[in-house]
Amino acid sequence: MRGFGAVRGKLECMSDLFDGYAAALDRSTAWDEMFSPGLTLREDYRPVEQALRTLSLTDVTARAESMARTFLDRGVTFDYAGEERAWPLDIVPRVIPADDWDVLERGVTQRVRTLEAFLDDVYDQMSVVKDGVVPRSLITTSEHFHRAVHGFRPAGGVRVHISGIDVVRDAEGTFRVLEDNVRVPSGVSYVLENRRAMSKGLPEAIGSVNVRPVEEYPRRLLAALRKSAPSNVENPVVVVLTPGVFNSAYFEHALLAGLMGVELVEGRDLVTRGNKVYMRTTDGEQRVDVIYKRIDDEFLDPMHFRSDSVLGCPGIINAARAGNVTIANAVGNGVADDKLVYTYMPDLVRYYLGEEPIVANVDTYRLEEREAREEVMDRLDELVVKPVDGSGGKGLVIGPDASPAELEELRRKVLADPRGWIAQPVLQLSTVPTLAGGQFSPRHVDLRPFAVNDGEDVWVLPGGLTRVALKEGSLIVNSSQGGGSKDTWVIADPQAAVGPQPEPTPEPQIHVVGNDWELESQQSPVDEVGQSAETDEDALQLPEVPSSADRQGPTTATASSYRRPPRGGRQQQQQGRRGQHQSQGEQQQQFRQAGAPVQPCTDTTAEGERSC
Numbered sequence: 001m002r003g004f005g006a007v008r009g010k011l012e013c014m015s016d017l018f019d020g021y022a023a024a025l026d027r028s029t030a031w032d033e034m035f036s037p038g039l040t041l042r043e044d045y046r047p048v049e050q051a052l053r054t055l056s057l058t059d060v061t062a063r064a065e066s067m068a069r070t071f072l073d074r075g076v077t078f079d080y081a082g083e084e085r086a087w088p089l090d091i092v093p094r095v096i097p098a099d100d101w102d103v104l105e106r107g108v109t110q111r112v113r114t115l116e117a118f119l120d121d122v123y124d125q126m127s128v129v130k131d132g133v134v135p136r137s138l139i140t141t142s143e144h145f146h147r148a149v150h151g152f153r154p155a156g157g158v159r160v161h162i163s164g165i166d167v168v169r170d171a172e173g174t175f176r177v178l179e180d181n182v183r184v185p186s187g188v189s190y191v192l193e194n195r196r197a198m199s200k201g202l203p204e205a206i207g208s209v210n211v212r213p214v215e216e217y218p219r220r221l222l223a224a225l226r227k228s229a230p231s232n233v234e235n236p237v238v239v240v241l242t243p244g245v246f247n248s249a250y251f252e253h254a255l256l257a258g259l260m261g262v263e264l265v266e267g268r269d270l271v272t273r274g275n276k277v278y279m280r281t282t283d284g285e286q287r288v289d290v291i292y293k294r295i296d297d298e299f300l301d302p303m304h305f306r307s308d309s310v311l312g313c314p315g316i317i318n319a320a321r322a323g324n325v326t327i328a329n330a331v332g333n334g335v336a337d338d339k340l341v342y343t344y345m346p347d348l349v350r351y352y353l354g355e356e357p358i359v360a361n362v363d364t365y366r367l368e369e370r371e372a373r374e375e376v377m378d379r380l381d382e383l384v385v386k387p388v389d390g391s392g393g394k395g396l397v398i399g400p401d402a403s404p405a406e407l408e409e410l411r412r413k414v415l416a417d418p419r420g421w422i423a424q425p426v427l428q429l430s431t432v433p434t435l436a437g438g439q440f441s442p443r444h445v446d447l448r449p450f451a452v453n454d455g456e457d458v459w460v461l462p463g464g465l466t467r468v469a470l471k472e473g474s475l476i477v478n479s480s481q482g483g484g485s486k487d488t489w490v491i492a493d494p495q496a497a498v499g500p501q502p503e504p505t506p507e508p509q510i511h512v513v514g515n516d517w518e519l520e521s522q523q524s525p526v527d528e529v530g531q532s533a534e535t536d537e538d539a540l541q542l543p544e545v546p547s548s549a550d551r552q553g554p555t556t557a558t559a560s561s562y563r564r565p566p567r568g569g570r571q572q573q574q575q576g577r578r579g580q581h582q583s584q585g586e587q588q589q590q591f592r593q594a595g596a597p598v599q600p601c602t603d604t605t606a607e608g609e610r611s612c
Contacts (some may be wrong), residue, residue, distance in 0.1 A: 017057060017440050021433065024442050030428040031173040032442055033094060044097045044491050051205035052092070057438055064091050064435060067197045076193050076251070078479045088484030089194050091201055092433045094445060094466040098493035101462065104175055107359030108165045108449050109458040110349060115182055115336045116453065117352035119159045123150050123332055133351045134344050141419060142341070143389045144183070144334025146297060148304045152321050156228040158455045159330035161292075162221065164188075164448045164464075167359065169430035176362050176427075178446070180342060183334040184294060187465045188217060188450045189252035190485060192259075194465075198487040210492040212462035217450070218259035220461075221292075224454035225260075228326045229289040236289040238262045239279060241270070243295045243311045253294045267295075272315030275322040290326045291316070297331050339388040339422050340366060365423040367414055376423045377414070380407045383423045385414065400426060429475055432486060434468055444469045445486065446477055463488030 022039045025032055034045045041049055052060070068086040071077065076087045096104070121128050122139050129136045139145055164185030166178040195214050199206055222238065229236035242253040244266050257264035269279050270288065278285040298305045300312040319325045335341065343364045349357045365372040365383075376383060380399050387395040397410045414421045431442035449464035466486040467477035477483035 017052070017055075017060065018433070019439055021440060021442065025431075028428070028431065028442060029171050030442070030444065031169055031171055031430040033169075033430050033432045033445070034092075042095075042097075044095045047205045047209040048093060048095060048202070050208070051202055054204070060091060060435060063201050067091070067201045070197060070200070071193070079248070080480060087190065087193065088470065088479060089197055089201075090434045090468060090470075090484055090486050091198075092435065092440065093198060093202070093205070093487040093489045094432050094447075095489045095491065096463065098491050100175075101490045102493070103358065104167065104447075104449060105460045107175065107177070107357070108163075108167075108451050108460050110353065110355065110358050111165050111177065111180065111345070112160055112163050112182075112451050112453055112458045114345065114349045114352050115163070115180060116158070116160045118341075118348050119182075119330070119333060119336055120153070120157070121352075122335060124153065128348070128351060131351070133347055134341075137419075138338075138340060138344070139335060142335045142338045144297065144332070144337065146305075146332040146334075148317055149321070149330070149332045154228070154320065154330050155230040155323055155326045156455055158224075158228050158328075158453060159333055160336075160453050161224055161228060161328040161330075163451045163453070165451070167447045167449065168362075168427060171428045173430070175359050177345070177359050178362055179339070180336060180345070181448075182329060183337050184296060184329070185448075185450065186249050186252060186294075187448055188461070189255045191450070191461065191463065191465050191488070192217065192255070194485060194487040206489070209489070210494070211489045212492050214461060214463055217452070217461050218256060220452045220459050221256070222260040222262070224452045225290045225292055225326075225328055227454045228328060230323055230326060233289050237287060238290040238292065239265045239270075239288055241265055241267070241291050241293045241295060241312075243299070247294075249294065256292075262292075267310065267312045270313040270316070272313060272319050275315070275319045275324055277313070277316060277319050277325045288325060290328065292328050297334060300327075300331065339364075339386065339390075340368070340419065343422065362424050362427065367421040367423060368418040372423075373414070373418055377411060380410060382426070384426055385410055385421055385423045387420055388422055389420070398426065426475070429469075432466075432468065434470065434484075434486075436470060436472070441472065443472075444475050444477070447488065462490040 021035075025035065025039065034042055034048075036042055055063075067089055071086040071089070077084045078087055079085075118128065122145070126136070126139070128134055129139065160182045162182075162185055164181040164187065166181065167175050168178055169175050191214055225238045226236045229238075238260070239262055240253055240257040240260075242250060242264055244250065247253075254264055263269075263279065265279055270291075271278050271280060271285065277288040277291070279288050293300060295311055299309040301314060301317045302309045302312065303314045304317045305312075316325070316327065317331065320327050320331070342361065343366050345361055346357050349355055365376050367373045367376060367385075376385070380397075381402070383399045385397050385399065390396060395413075397406060399407065402410070429444035429446055432445050433440040434443035436443065445466050445468045447464050447466050450461045452459045452461070466488045468484045468486055469475055469477045469482075470484045471482050474482070479485075
């Protein structure tokens with residue numbers, strides 16, 4: 001077994017785990033993250049190899065099962081065909097060398113600054129249209145271009161506070177951007193959870209290499225949100241606005257609120273008066289200065305968008321326009337998520353920043369253009385075609401996997417609405433060794449780095465969420481279709497200046513109550529992903545979250561104390577909570593539609609549906 005250069009007897013168990021890996025790489029055209037051609041170990045993976053070489057299949061399997069049990073015990077789960085399963089985390093991390101991360105970090109930062117400038121422009125002067133860089137129709141025909149906020153500049157001037165930029169490495173090892181997510185990017189909670197789990201799952205490796213920490217994210221996020229508050233506010237009150245317990249990303253909403261020490265609220269906890277926003281608390285109403293919204297714009301304010309929405313609060317948009325509250329991310333950002341706008345990003349980087357793109361796009365066909373459309377129509381069976389406003393894989397067609405009838409139906413849809421579609425080649429994503437079938441095999445991965453923008457600096461979370469396709473040959477990484485995840489280790493540059501490490505961020509304290517889980521303050525992860533009590537001393541421990549007395553103010557009246565129902569009992573406990581608004585069926589539909597997709601981080605890409 002080349003690449004492990006040691007006595008055969010010491011590597012026997014390791015060799016067994018990698019039996020067949022060389023042959024699998026020979027059959028693949030993808031870039032492998034751990035091995036260079038000839039199965040030579042890449043240097044930054046050496047600590048991982050040294051940790052794995054001492055483990056047998058029994059050892060590796062036991063550790064993987066232990067991590068899965070920990071996730072189940074804590075409620076970090078997802079729904080797979082109606083079955084609640086532990087969040088799938090593979091024991092082999094994805095390692096990103098310092099020089100590679102430098103490229104990604106600079107590329108993501110450049111991307112965020114460009115998107116910020118673009119959004120500021122299209123909701124004001126539209127200079128990018130006047131100067132002929134993009135056609136006016138690109139903006140005005142986008143589903144998520146909201147005229148209700150045209151001419152309005154948010155307090156602090158920031159629109160893209162949080163972003164998730166989806167990146168892959170192609171067959172040549174070059175990073176490429178697949179999508180921009182600046183509306184309601186989701187999935188950062190899994191970055192935090194994966195790191196905690198891997199500190200137990202492979203401590204030999206993570207303890208012997210200088211991996212950059214991820215725990216600073218909540219502190220960075222809170223600082224950026226507070227900085228975005230309206231002027232003349234000395235101690236801004238920040239809240240996290242969630243659609244509620246039926247939304248699958250509720251775990252993330254609750255976790256981030258707890259880590260930041262702010263209130264988690266629903267729309268019914270908020271009220272507007274005199275173009276100001278207040279939250280109802282047990283001690284009366286309290287002024288709100290910053291709303292970190294985790295619901296889609298269309299559900300935010302029934303006075304301006306969906307009149308039937310019960311998830312937002314009437315008057316929030318007017319309060320924001322009056323400069324009395326900041327909404328993060330800004331309303332209207334969805335126009336930048338439009339996949340047709342994505343095709344113009346290289347031109348936008350040059351126009352707004354005067355720079356060349358650091359990380360390039362994937363080659364993409366604009367099907368509204370006749371020549372491109374004609375070429376794609378002749379090659380439908382070779383390409384991936386997806387709607388420009390799609391998410392969660394809705395409407396996406398992978399040509400090589402589609403039937404003749406499906407391709408013909410796609411042809412009719414594209415010809416009927418060319419602006420609504422783009423096409424991309426099927427990319428061979430890079431691979432990382434992954435435990436499958438009793439041995440390590442190459443499996444395809446992607447990456448979502450998260451960035452926080454405070455208006456002066458863009459901070460990129462070191463690593464991001466790596467998603468892996470667990471099925472052999474599959475390019476689909478979403479968990480609902482058999483995908484999983486990996487911890488992402490960014491190796492620190494030994495020559496780079498290292499700033500002071502952040503103070504430990506407090507986390508939720510959870511208590512077992514009978515057969516249920518009760519959570520202090522407003523935290524209540526209860527959906528497809530959630531969080532429950534630790535059940536044994538080997539489970540990962542969570543520090544105590546600040547009590548409501550230590551937080552920004554009194555606890556919200558309706559979101560102050562949830563109890564997690566037994567698995568499968570969520571609907572029964574929630575019956576009648578909002579009967580005064582609409583039927584339970586309609587209510588649940590809005591909960592699931594608003595905010596992050598039903599499976600967090602669900603995206604449509606050149607490889608097919610990709611989600612957590």
